[in-house]
Each structure stands twice: as structure tokens, then as C-alpha cells.
Amino acid sequence: MMVAATMRSFTRQYCKLLSPLRLHAVSCRCLSSNALRMPPCAFVPEKYESLPYEHVLEVRRKNLSAALSTYYKKPLLLHQGHMQWLFDQEGQRYLDMFGGIVTVSVGHCHPKVTEAAKKQLDRLWHTTNIYLHSPIHEYAEKLTSRLPGKLKVLYMTNSGSEANDLALYMARIYTGNYDVISLRSGYHGASPYALGMTAVSAYKPGVANGLGCHTTMCPDVFRGIWGGSHCRDSPVQTSRTCSCSPGSCEAKDKYIEQLKETLETSAARSIAAFIAEPIMGVGGVVQYPKGFLKAAYEVVRERGGLCIADEVQTGFGRTGSHFWGFQTHEVMPDIVTMAKGIGNGFPMAAVVTTEEIANSFARALHFNTFGGNPIACTIGSAVLDVIEEDGLQDNCKTVGTHLLLELSKLRDKFEIVGDVRGKGLMIGVEMVTDKKTRRPFPAEDMNVIWEQCKEHGLLLGKGGLYNNVFRIKPPMCIRKEDADFTVAVLDAAITKYLDEVNK
Structure with a gap:
């Protein structure tokens, strides 16, 4: 209690100090009358000076495919990111507990990854893999050393879909x-x-x-x-x-x-x-x-x-106990596919298999123009270094377990929280109409709670066959206070929804 009170006092003083300096700086949102606030963040975003919000919406409507859907009734216009935080065009701060759809692994604009990318940009942007260049070879050695058994041959692609396509082609x-x-x-x-x-x-x-x-x-x-x-x-x-x-x-x-x-x-x-x-x-x-x-x-x-293990979301330490999700099942796949967190948001992906399978595939000419791009491989190497140096796999285990146990209290508290599950920082909260029937929670009601979380500065994903599961898969650098804030916001949003329904 004393620690929590001290943290709240520090946050109030911190936000009071920042507010007169820049209007677009870190925002503090109240969840309820007790003035529980977001965890503090010393980062101050740059002032937004690009297209006006309404013009962005107009361009989206006219010039981008309708297939590109957006989240929320009022879509977010994101301007800058820092570790687990995102900032919109007005400087409002959001805790990103969805990680750019489970893609930002070590943190938005992580300084070490950003610096590695900048250096490589000055050296060599692109050459295809028909030439030798050190980044792809350094990365191949570094990545395959983290895979067990005979999984030692690497193919680079640009997305998880490409990787899975290629894996099936190989098989x-x-x-x-x-x-x-x-x-x-x-x-x-x-x-x-x-x-x-x-x-x-x-x-x-x-x-x-x-x-x-x-x-x-x-x-x-x-x-x-x-x-x-x-x-x-x-x-x-x-x-x-x-x-x-x-x-x-x-x-x-x-x-x-x-x-x-x-x-x-x-x-x-x-x-x-x-x-x-x-x-x-x-x-x-x-x-x-x-x-x-x-x-x-x-x-x-x-x-x-x-046997193909799709590690696009579970890989790179996210499950906490192991570097790869398949290791938690005590299995050895023949092919492993990976993407998303592999590049912390940079478009890259990979397929890793055995030499025997790779040799059989060599009878078909396979070529990917951007697979193994020097910048991508440099970023991938930096991501692997940061995961180890920052202890992010262990952080997934420690903070993820704490978050799961705290979220399970919401399941005990609310009839509409049907299930809490996951491992490390790959977590789902399934919403139901009642626990007895396990009937999926209606989409329109799900959105009410989801929107309320966003209003309090918490970004969650949604998924499941019936779209009734809150997906919580944040950057792996989140802290215990971020986990507590997540639970508090979700608790408050569900409570408000039930209060409205029961009026």
C-alpha cells in the first residue's frame, strides 16, 4: 500500500511538472474517482506537424483500400513510439498492450535497435542475396545458434504469410x-x-x-x-x-x-x-x-x-520459460517459421529447417528480392542482442505470470469473464455471457469495454473465432506497474459496462 501511494504521488508530481512545459507531452488519465493514473514515463514526444487528423481520414477513405480496417470508433492517429508507449498527434500517451499486433518485441524505437539501423542505412541499404554481405551471414549464424537440434538452415522472407507459404512448399x-x-x-x-x-x-x-x-x-x-x-x-x-x-x-x-x-x-x-x-x-x-x-x-x-511450428507470435522468448514456443511442448519440429517480433516491427521473417530438407528444396529455384536485406538482418541481430542483454525472456516470465494471476482475479470477480489463459506475455481474456453456457460475449458489448479501455489509455487487441477474446501481447519490456495498470483499467471498464447494463 505504501509503495502504491508513493508511486501515485510521484506520478501526480511528474505530470504536474510536465504539463506546463508542453501541451502535447505525456498525458495522465483518471480511471475513477480515486485518481489512479498511468505509470510515469519521462519520454516527451516531438510535436506533431504533419497532416491534420481530418485530412488523414479523408485520404484513408479515398486512397487506401477499404480492406484496410481501423481499430476504434475514432481511429488513433499515432505519431511516435517509445518502448511500451505510443503517442498520438495530440501527445496523448497510450500503453500498448498489443505490441503492434504482437510485432513490437523489445520496445517501440528501442535505442540499440534504432542505432543499429541508422548505422546500416549509412553503409548499405540493399543488395539481394545473390551477393555476399556480412549482415545476412552474421544473422544466420546468430539466429540458428538459438535453435535446437538440426534446425540450422535459414531462408529469409518478409512476412509470416510468406514464411508459412514457403514452409508448406518445402514440405x-x-x-x-x-x-x-x-x-x-x-x-x-x-x-x-x-x-x-x-x-x-x-x-x-x-x-x-x-x-x-x-x-x-x-x-x-x-x-x-x-x-x-x-x-x-x-x-x-x-x-x-x-x-x-x-x-x-x-x-x-x-x-x-x-x-x-x-x-x-x-x-x-x-x-x-x-x-x-x-x-x-x-x-x-x-x-x-x-x-x-x-x-x-x-x-x-x-x-x-x-511438422511445422508456426512461431510467428510465440517465438523470441515471449512465452517466458523458453525462447521458442515449441520447446514448451517438448517437441522438435522439422520446420520453424517466424516473423513479427523477429524484427521488432521491421518487415522481415524467416524459415528455419534441417539440412536434409533444405537440400531437397534446392532442386527448385527459390528467390526473394528483399529476403535477407542488409537493414533487416542488422535489425534482427540487434533484436536478438537486446532480448538477451535486457533479460526480456525472464521479464516475460516474471511480469507475464504476475499479469495472468492478477487477471484471473477478474475472472473470479465477474461472471462475464469466462477464461484467462496464456504463458509469459501471450495472454487471452475470453468474455462470455455467462460461465455456465460459455456463450460468446456479443461483439457490440465487447466493443463497449474495449473502447472504454482505449479512453483510459490502454490499447488491447481482440481475437478468437467469435472475436470475444481480449488479446494481451505487449512489448516484452513492460513492467509490473504496467501490468497492474492494465488490470485496473480492464476492471474499471468492465465495472462501468455492467453498471450501465444494470441501470
């Missing part, structure tokens, strides 16, 4: 098989091959896609048919009862039976690949029963398929 060439299995509710991108592996109808354009792609039941222990209170590798379990005997998991066995049935009824006798995220991202931070992924890999390999 089909290596195995000589065609069919691929993915999980329902899984998202792996929107490019031609990746869209087939994506199993969320909102991303399906209504044209032919996904030839040879089949889906199996999502092993969701909260919303799925089977699941109990000991299934997940998470500090927070579901509130469902569990009758499993020690050392066994009936839910895992049932979902594996569904996978086997999918293979028997929908796919050829021999398959090319199985792809899964260690924890679902867009699908709503779904965690599988412990042992599911390991058993699934065994079943897939019996059918001649390769």
Missing part, C-alpha cells in the same frame, strides 16, 4: 506428398498457401483456396468439447472440472482421436505436413492440453508428414 517437395493438416481456428496468413492453412472464415474471400488443406478439431480446453482444470501449461487453469487420473489427460487423448479421424476421412494415406502454433494467436490465445502437440507430431510422422 511438399521434400515428402512428395500434398495434403496438409491444420487446426480449426488457427491463423497462418492470407497468401495463397497460407490461406488454405488458415481456418477462420472471416479471412476466406470466397474464391478457390486451400487445395489439399484439411482441418482438425481445435483442442481448446475452455470452449471445446473436452477439457479440465489441469490441462494447460499455464499459471491459470480453466474452472472446468477434471476427472483425469494422475499422469493422464483424457482431453488430449480425445483431441488426438479427432486428428486421427481427420487423417482417415479427409486426407491421403501419406501427407506433406501438419502446422500449428504452440499457442494460437489470432485464434484467441488457445492453449492445447499438455502432451497434445507431442502426440500429434507422432501421428503425423507415422503418415509421412513433416
Whole structure:
């Protein structure tokens, strides 16, 4: 209590000091009558001097595709970022707990990453990988040293969709098989091959896609048919009862039976690949029963398929206990794809596989103009250094566990908070109409709470098959006070929503 009071006093004095200096500087928002404020931030953004807000909206309407949707009723015009903070054109400060859709890993404009990029810009912007240049070779050695086993051969691309496309291409060439299995509710991108592996109808354009792609039941222990209170590798379990005997998991066995049935009824006798995220991202931070992924890999390999780990969101220490999400499942994939946090927001991605698989792929001419770009590789190297130097994997474990446990108190407090789940700083809060039926919370009501959080300076994502999951995946540099602020804002927003509904 004394620490909290001291922090509030410091924040009030700090904001009072800054306010007369610059009108566009750090803002302080009150959550309720107790004047709980955002954690302090000494960074002062530059004054915004670009296009007026209304003109930006007009350009967006006229000159950008309608397919590019925006968040919030009044879209944010972001001007500058610093670590876990974002600032709009008026200097208003926001705690970014979505990390640019799980992409800003070490912090917005991290000084070391920014400096590395500046130096490389002065040296060499671009040359394709038909020439030798040190950044790609330095990065290849540095990245593959962080992968276990025989995962030592690297292909650079520009996005997660490209990486997953390439991974499936490799698997089909290596195995000589065609069919691929993915999980329902899984998202792996929107490019031609990746869209087939994506199993969320909102991303399906209504044209032919996904030839040879089949889906199996999502092993969701909260919303799925089977699941109990000991299934997940998470500090927070579901509130469902569990009758499993020690050392066994009936839910895992049932979902594996569904996978086997999918293979028997929908796919050829021999398959090319199985792809899964260690924890679902867009699908709503779904965690599988412990042992599911390991058993699934065994079943897939019996059918001649390769196992692809989609680490686009879970990689680079975000889960806290391990550098890669697949390591939490005690499995060894044949191919690993990665993007997003790999470049802290710079467009880069990668596929890592074994020498044997890579050699088979060499019979096809593969070329990517920007893959392995000198600036991208320089930034990627700096990101790896910062993760280690700043202790960000451990921070994910410590702060993430604290945040999960605090969020679980909201589940105990509110009937509409159905589930809290995740590992490290990959967290989901699933909203329901009631815990008994687990009926998804209506989208319009979800938006009311979401908008209220934004008004208090908290940016959250949304996801899940029914878009009823708050996705919390911030820059990995957040602090305990940022986690507490997140919980306080979400608590206040839910309380206000319920007060309005119950009037």
C-alpha cells in the first residue's frame, strides 16, 4: 500500500511538472474517482506537424483500400513510439498492450535497435542475396545458434504469410506428398498457401483456396468439447472440472482421436505436413492440453508428414520459460517459421529447417528480392542482442505470470469473464455471457469495454473465432506497474459496462 501511494504521488508530481512545459507531452488519465493514473514515463514526444487528423481520414477513405480496417470508433492517429508507449498527434500517451499486433518485441524505437539501423542505412541499404554481405551471414549464424537440434538452415522472407507459404512448399517437395493438416481456428496468413492453412472464415474471400488443406478439431480446453482444470501449461487453469487420473489427460487423448479421424476421412494415406502454433494467436490465445502437440507430431510422422511450428507470435522468448514456443511442448519440429517480433516491427521473417530438407528444396529455384536485406538482418541481430542483454525472456516470465494471476482475479470477480489463459506475455481474456453456457460475449458489448479501455489509455487487441477474446501481447519490456495498470483499467471498464447494463 505504501509503495502504491508513493508511486501515485510521484506520478501526480511528474505530470504536474510536465504539463506546463508542453501541451502535447505525456498525458495522465483518471480511471475513477480515486485518481489512479498511468505509470510515469519521462519520454516527451516531438510535436506533431504533419497532416491534420481530418485530412488523414479523408485520404484513408479515398486512397487506401477499404480492406484496410481501423481499430476504434475514432481511429488513433499515432505519431511516435517509445518502448511500451505510443503517442498520438495530440501527445496523448497510450500503453500498448498489443505490441503492434504482437510485432513490437523489445520496445517501440528501442535505442540499440534504432542505432543499429541508422548505422546500416549509412553503409548499405540493399543488395539481394545473390551477393555476399556480412549482415545476412552474421544473422544466420546468430539466429540458428538459438535453435535446437538440426534446425540450422535459414531462408529469409518478409512476412509470416510468406514464411508459412514457403514452409508448406518445402514440405511438399521434400515428402512428395500434398495434403496438409491444420487446426480449426488457427491463423497462418492470407497468401495463397497460407490461406488454405488458415481456418477462420472471416479471412476466406470466397474464391478457390486451400487445395489439399484439411482441418482438425481445435483442442481448446475452455470452449471445446473436452477439457479440465489441469490441462494447460499455464499459471491459470480453466474452472472446468477434471476427472483425469494422475499422469493422464483424457482431453488430449480425445483431441488426438479427432486428428486421427481427420487423417482417415479427409486426407491421403501419406501427407506433406501438419502446422500449428504452440499457442494460437489470432485464434484467441488457445492453449492445447499438455502432451497434445507431442502426440500429434507422432501421428503425423507415422503418415509421412513433416511438422511445422508456426512461431510467428510465440517465438523470441515471449512465452517466458523458453525462447521458442515449441520447446514448451517438448517437441522438435522439422520446420520453424517466424516473423513479427523477429524484427521488432521491421518487415522481415524467416524459415528455419534441417539440412536434409533444405537440400531437397534446392532442386527448385527459390528467390526473394528483399529476403535477407542488409537493414533487416542488422535489425534482427540487434533484436536478438537486446532480448538477451535486457533479460526480456525472464521479464516475460516474471511480469507475464504476475499479469495472468492478477487477471484471473477478474475472472473470479465477474461472471462475464469466462477464461484467462496464456504463458509469459501471450495472454487471452475470453468474455462470455455467462460461465455456465460459455456463450460468446456479443461483439457490440465487447466493443463497449474495449473502447472504454482505449479512453483510459490502454490499447488491447481482440481475437478468437467469435472475436470475444481480449488479446494481451505487449512489448516484452513492460513492467509490473504496467501490468497492474492494465488490470485496473480492464476492471474499471468492465465495472462501468455492467453498471450501465444494470441501470
